[in-house]
Amino acid sequence: MLKxxxxxxVFFVLIFNTNTLFAQSDFDTLDNRVMYTKHTLSDFFxxxxxxxxxxxxxxxxxxxxxxxxxxxxxxxxxxxxWIGYQYSKYTRITLxxxxxxxxxxxxxxxxxxxxxxxxxxRITLQYYTDQWAExxxxxxxxxxxxxxxxxxQQNGPTSFNWRLxxxxxxxxxxxxxxxxxxxxxxxxxxxxxxxxxGRDHGNNIFAQNRSFTGFGIRVWDWARFELGYLHQFNIxxxxxxxxxTRGPMFYIFFDYMSRLQLGR
Numbered sequence: 296m297l298k299x300x301x302x303x304x305v306f307f308v309l310i311f312n313t314n315t316l317f318a319q320s321d322f323d324t325l326d327n328r329v330m331y332t333k334h335t336l337s338d339f340f341x342x343x344x345x346x347x348x349x350x351x352x353x354x355x356x357x358x359x360x361x362x363x364x365x366x367x368x369x370x371x372x373x374x375x376x377w378i379g380y381q382y383s384k385y386t387r388i389t390l391x392x393x394x395x396x397x398x399x400x401x402x403x404x405x406x407x408x409x410x411x412x413x414x415x416x417r418i419t420l421q422y423y424t425d426q427w428a429e430x431x432x433x434x435x436x437x438x439x440x441x442x443x444x445x446x447x448q449q450n451g452p453t454s455f456n457w458r459l460x461x462x463x464x465x466x467x468x469x470x471x472x473x474x475x476x477x478x479x480x481x482x483x484x485x486x487x488x489x490x491x492x493g494r495d496h497g498n499n500i501f502a503q504n505r506s507f508t509g510f511g512i513r514v515w516d517w518a519r520f521e522l523g524y525l526h527q528f529n530i531x532x533x534x535x536x537x538x539x540t541r542g543p544m545f546y547i548f549f550d551y552m553s554r555l556q557l558g559r
Contacts, residue, residue, distance in 0.1 A: 327539060328357065330544075335550065346381075348378055353372065353373045365542045389420075417443070422437045423435070434466075436460075436461070439459055442458060456496040466484075489505070498534050505528075509523015521546040523544055526541050
């Protein structure tokens with residue numbers, strides 16, 4: 296019973312408190328209905344090494360204006376290879392030396408339709424640390440991104456900036472099993488803040504906040520699936536318009552690093 300109370304509390308903090316914060320502001324809120332997916336594959340280079348590799352593919356779609364079909368238009372596609380080092384059982388550092396992003400504009404309004412798509416190059420460094428309490432997993436992720444945007448312009452990228460991201464994720468087993476047992480069903484919830492800085496970030500320092508809650512299942516000791524609800528705020532560059540991004544999100548994890556059996 297305490298686990299279900301905890302899950303509801305996390306959901307309230309991550310989503311409803313954020314919604315209240317922005318509802319009390321002077322932003323013009325734009326409804327951006329989306330579908331997000333992410334597929335991740337990771338493993339160690341060998342059974343006796345702390346070095347690991349990872350790759351992820353992100354694919355997102357969105358509704359066009361007032362269209363209720365949130366899968367009707369492209370929003371983003373990206374591919375990132377990573378190299379990582381498992382510093383200790385509960386900490387890992389990973390580096391993405393080359394990430395390519397193909398992004399369409401968000402189109403909740405008619406006037407947004409004329410905006411062009413862009414290609415972006417990123418280098419990303421991130422640090423993970425895990426904590427456990429009575430079978431519940433808390434993962435903290437710190438991410439630093441360098442971003443070159445609109446790189447296909449004749450004179451090169453039109454802007455460069457840095458982005459700092461912090462995410463806390465909570466995973467709670469629900470059917471009496473450990474998170475690393477086959478057929479475990481669990482709740483996964485997280486909230487992540489994005490802060491922009493650097494040469495071309497403009498006035499938009501607090502770029503977005505992303506929250507997610509959903510349910511997952513482990514079908515083998517190295518594969519998991521999650522499906523849930525995404526609730527995200529994106530503040531536009533004019534600092535007046537706010538994209539309320541919401542919709543289903545689906546994850547696939549082929550995570551051979553689960554063999555570490557954290558929290559056992």
